[in-house]
Amino acid sequence: MKIRKIAISLGWIFCTALTSLAQDDVPDQFAADAEIEAVKSAPADVEVQPAVTDQMIEERLENILRATEWFLRPQVEVNEGVAFISGEAETDEHRKWAGDLARNTQDVVAVVNKLQVTPKSIWDFTPAWIEIQRMGREAVQATPLLLLGLLLFGLTWVFATMSMRIAFALFENRLPSPLLRHVISRAIAIPVFLFGIYLILRISGLTQIAMTVLGGTGLIGIVIGIAFRDIAENFLASILISIQRPFSLGDLIQVGGHEGVVQRVTTRGTLLMTLDGNHVQIPNATIYKNVIKNFTANPKRRFDFLVGIDYLDSASKAQDVIQQMLEDHEAILDDPEPMVLVEELGTSTVNLRVYAWIDGSQYSAAKVRSSVIRLTKRAISDAGLTMPDEAREVIFPNGIPVTMIDDQRRTRHPHEQESSTSVPAAEPETVQNESEGGFSSEIEEIEKQAQESSPPDKGANLLDTAEQE
Incomplete structure (x- = not known):
């Protein structure tokens, strides 16, 4: 009885074990009919059916490759789970995609990709x-x-x-x-x-x-x-000049060693016409950074010159004579009044400095100065004063032959004797002479020449626009 129970128990255990083994041997079944959406993403798992054969894998892969129409004469051979793919692919991406497809197919253990990429013709557009x-x-x-x-x-x-x-x-x-x-x-x-x-x-x-x-x-x-640093610098300088306006059109200025009448100011530079009648264009940056001397801003201009008299002459008398001449001159202003000052004691002369003012808008400083110097010489001569030359000391180490004056006069030609005793010609009494051509300022002539000339810069005149407004 006991043996029978033991046999029944062993049989039940054996049947239970066989049942569990049978359940473990049953594989899961999945369908693998997903559509291909992109070249670069091949299916992760291609299933055929449980216990597939090599022939079934070949047919399945060939059908997929032909359906894509990416391959020319595709062929698939499977031997013991190893898939051999041959044919031609359009691109490298298609070739790689076919290899990934076979590699992810069920029961494929290895893939030999023999696909050749079709070479493209040079005339393929x-x-x-x-x-x-x-x-x-x-x-x-x-x-x-x-x-x-x-x-x-x-x-x-x-x-x-x-x-x-x-x-x-x-x-x-x-x-x-x-x-x-x-x-x-x-x-x-x-x-x-x-x-x-x-x-x-x-x-x-x-x-x-x-x-x-x-x-x-x-x-x-x-x-x-x-x-464009220099161009930008000139442009900014032109803005500052147009705002501050240190000079106006027609002003006589001196800047950077150049002196002339202002013709125009553009965004590039300032155009001057010199007293010689030449155009000079100066960059605005140079204008703004240099010292500007404006002779027209204050119409009154002063000039001076030096004159020397003999030590034996009276300096006060010379001052009075020159001062009277200045007061009588038509171009010299009374306010500010002219001055004649003793400046220094030279080697052979007492030097006097003559100062005089004129109206620069009406008279030329160079012409008036020439007239005053000429009239000063005449006034000094008329007053009996002398203007000796500077003393010079000459040393002759080997001596020099000397001729007596009386002997030289007896042998001299008659007309030479007359010339040696002649008196210097007196200066004319006129304030103006033909050489000086009047005292009028050259600005009017310069402006006339500027109107007849062609300016080198055709840009807009900033000062002209500002003054019109």
Whole structure:
């Protein structure tokens, strides 16, 4: 009885074990009919059916390769789970995709990919045509954004123009320089325009380009500032000159070693016409950084010169004689009054410095000075004063032969004796002479020549515009 129970128990245990083993040997069944969506993503697992054969794997893989139409004469051979793929593929990506497909197929243990990439002809324009088609599709898709961008660009242009005009109107009465008003109005309009361009690029989906525009604006400004430093310096100097106006058109100035009449001031430089009738164009940066001597700002001009008299003559008498001559001269101003001062005691003369003032807008300083020097010489001679030459000491170490005066006079030609005893010719009493050509200023003649000449710079005259306003 006990043996029977033991036998029944062992049989139940044996049946239970067989049942569990049978359940473990039953494989799971899955369907593998997913569609291929992209070239680069092959199926992760291709199942045929449980206990597939090599022939079934061949048929399944060949059918998939032919269905894609990416391969020419595709063939698949499977031997003991090793798949051999041959034929031609259009691209390397297709070839790799076929290998991944076979590798992920159920019961395939290895893949030998013998696919050859079909060489393209040099006359094959298919890639170019495909690219053109793609660009055409993108252009059609971008048409709405393009139209919106054009609309926004037009609005940006309108807003920038309006802001520039409003700024120009606001500063019209506050800033005397029209150039400065234009610069400020454009400085306000440019940020408005750049902000509009930024919005257009952002709306069009070109965010990276929009950020590049914002970042590149400052970089471009630095590059332009370095490359055009001298031009920018002249431009800023022209703005400062047009604001401060240290001189006006027609003024006689001296700057940087050049003296002339101001003809025009442009954004590049200042044009002068020298008293020789030549055009001189000086960069505005040089004008602004150098000392400017304006002879026209104050019409009264002073000149001076030095005259020496003999030690035996009276210095006070010489001063009175020259002072009277200055007071009688028609071109010399009484206020400020002329002066005759003793400056120094020279080696052989007492030197007097003569100071006199004229109206530079009416008279030429060079002509009046010539007349005064000439009349000073005549006044000194008429007063019995002398103007000796400077004393010189000459040493003859070896001696020099001497001839007695009486003997020399007896042998001299008669007309030489007359010339030795002749008296110097007296100066004419006229204040002006023909050589000096009157005392009128040369400015009028220079302006006349400037009107007849062709200026080298055709730019807008900043001073002329400012003075007209």
